[in-house]
Amino acid sequence: MAYETEDHETLYCFPDINSSCIKAFEYSRHEYIIMYVFFFLLSAWTVFLNLLVIISISHFKRLHTPTNLIILSLAVADMLIGLIVMPVEAITQIDANCWYFGDTFCKLHNIMYGLLFSASFTNLALIAVDRYVAVCHPLLYPQKITTTKTLRSICLSWVCSLTYNVTVVIYNEYVYRTEACYGECFIPIGFACAVTDLFVSFIFPCTLIISLYLRIFYVVHQQVKVINSMMKGGKCVTEGSLRRKSESKAALTLGIIVVVYILCFVPYFICSLTVNSSTIINVLAWVVSTNSGLNPLIYALFYPWFKKTVKHILTLKIFQPASSLVDIFTEHQL
Secondary structure, three states, X not given: OOOEOOOOOEOEOOOOOOOEOEOOOOOOHHHHHHHHHHHXXXXXXXXXXXXXXXXXXXXXXXXXOHHHHHHHHHHHHHHHHHHHHHHHHHHHHHOOXXXXXXXXXXXXXXXXXXXXXXXXXXXXXHHHHHHHHHHHOOOOHHHHOOHHHHHHHHHHHHHHHXXXXXXXXXXXXXXXXXXXXXXXXXXXXXXHHHHXXXXXXXXXXXXXXXXXXXXXXXXXXXXXXXXXXXXXXXXXXXXXXXXXXXXXXXXXXXXXXXXXXXXXXXXXXXHHHHOOOHHHHHHHHHHHHHHHHOHHHHHHHHOHHHHHHHHHHHOOHHHOOOHHHEEOOOOEEO
């Protein structure tokens, strides 16, 4: 239904163009200001927190581990969501879904949107594999999970995500293209393609992640029972046992990130297939986007090293000589 003012004047996205889309609604000036401020703060918050993660892992050499490299990749995807996806989505939704950036950028935006969320999911899958090997096969971990192999896996995941999303957007835009009004950014997706995308982008990685973490939690539970029984019996706890306990704690922390991510995604994917209300889908899409700003908070709650690196960054100590060699686990310089 077209939006009309008190004078019954129909409002268009582009009033000077005959084929312009019609605005379905319009906010008052105060509502515009409140919404723009809210979305700006949300975007800035997401970029800032993930930038702290990126700087921390990139700068401090003690954090250059395979697991942290995957966390770095996840932070890059989350930061780009806050830097690119959130502002564009905010402008579009606040202005009654009017698209002001042209057809070319519409395709690029859809590709970028899909790429970043696909990359996030593949990074979560890589984290699950990394933690599975570390907890369930600790003796094989140094040989199976190396920095070089991890970097290759990360690069491959980004390339595959990009290739997949470019293919999906171009294919659907070509096959299901319809005549649209000017000022609309919408690429229709066929049912078969939607089901395939649901399986590839959500069901398969979710199944893999959940299966691996169920196995991890079982092994963690068994290991903790053994270590606790050794401590109660007055037996000496070996360094290897303590290391396994540390790996278990890391797995549980990263498991929380995975659970939160999946809980944010599940309602969106279910409603996108079953609900016709664009308002509900838009709200759930923002819930998914907001998740990108939650991961650094989880790191802050469970990783003491992240609190220390943030302190170094905010106090500008990272610009001191040899600051990258600081042992942020013991706070002494190497």
